[in-house]
Amino acid sequence: MKKIVGDTHNVELSQKAFDPFYGAPTVIFVSHRKQDLQPGIEFSNVACVTYSMHLAATNLGLGSVFIWGALESMREIPELDNTAVLNLPDDFEPLIGIAIGHPATELSARDLKTDKISINYL
Numbered sequence: 001m002k003k004i005v006g007d008t009h010n011v012e013l014s015q016k017a018f019d020p021f022y023g024a025p026t027v028i029f030v031s032h033r034k035q036d037l038q039p040g041i042e043f044s045n046v047a048c049v050t051y052s053m054h055l056a057a058t059n060l061g062l063g064s065v066f067i068w069g070a071l072e073s074m075r076e077i078p079e080l081d082n083t084a085v086l087n088l089p090d091d092f093e094p095l096i097g098i099a100i101g102h103p104a105t106e107l108s109a110r111d112l113k114t115d116k117i118s119i120n121y122l
C-alpha cells in the first residue's frame, strides 16, 4: 500500500499513513457482475466509470485516489474481507474503489511526464 506521509511523530498523520483510504470520508466501490463471456471486460468497464468519478471529483476541487490495494488485500487475506457490508447482489463483486475527500493541501497543477507510457507508432 502506498504511504502518503513518511515517518512522523504526529499520531493523526501516522494513522492516515496506514489507512488504505487515507482518512477519506467517502469511498465508492464499483462492482461488476461475475461473467465468463468476455474475460477482462469488467476491468475496462470499472476503469471507465471510476475515471469519470476521478475527473468529476477534481472538477469539484476534491482530492481522489483509485483504491485497488485494499480489495487485493481482501482477496489475499479472507479475514479482511468485508465485502458483505456493501450489500451487493449475489453475483456481483467490487473491483475497484475511489476514495474522495477534501485535500489536506491545496491542489496544484503538475508537470506531466510524456515518456511514462511507451507508444509504438505504426
Ligand SMILES: Cc1cc2nc3c(=O)[nH]c(=O)nc-3n(C[C@H](O)[C@H](O)[C@H](O)COP(=O)(O)O)c2cc1C
Pocket (backbone or CB within 6 Å): 001, 002, 065, 066, 067, 068, 069, 070
Ligand atoms: C488501477 C489503479 C489502482 C490504484 N490503486 C491504488 C491504491 O490502492 N492505493 C493508492 O494509494 N493508490 C492507488 N492508485 C493510485 C496510484 O498510486 C497513483 O497515485 C496514481 O495512479 C497517479 O499516478 P501518477 O502520480 O503517476 O499520476 C491506483 C491507480 C490505479 C490506476
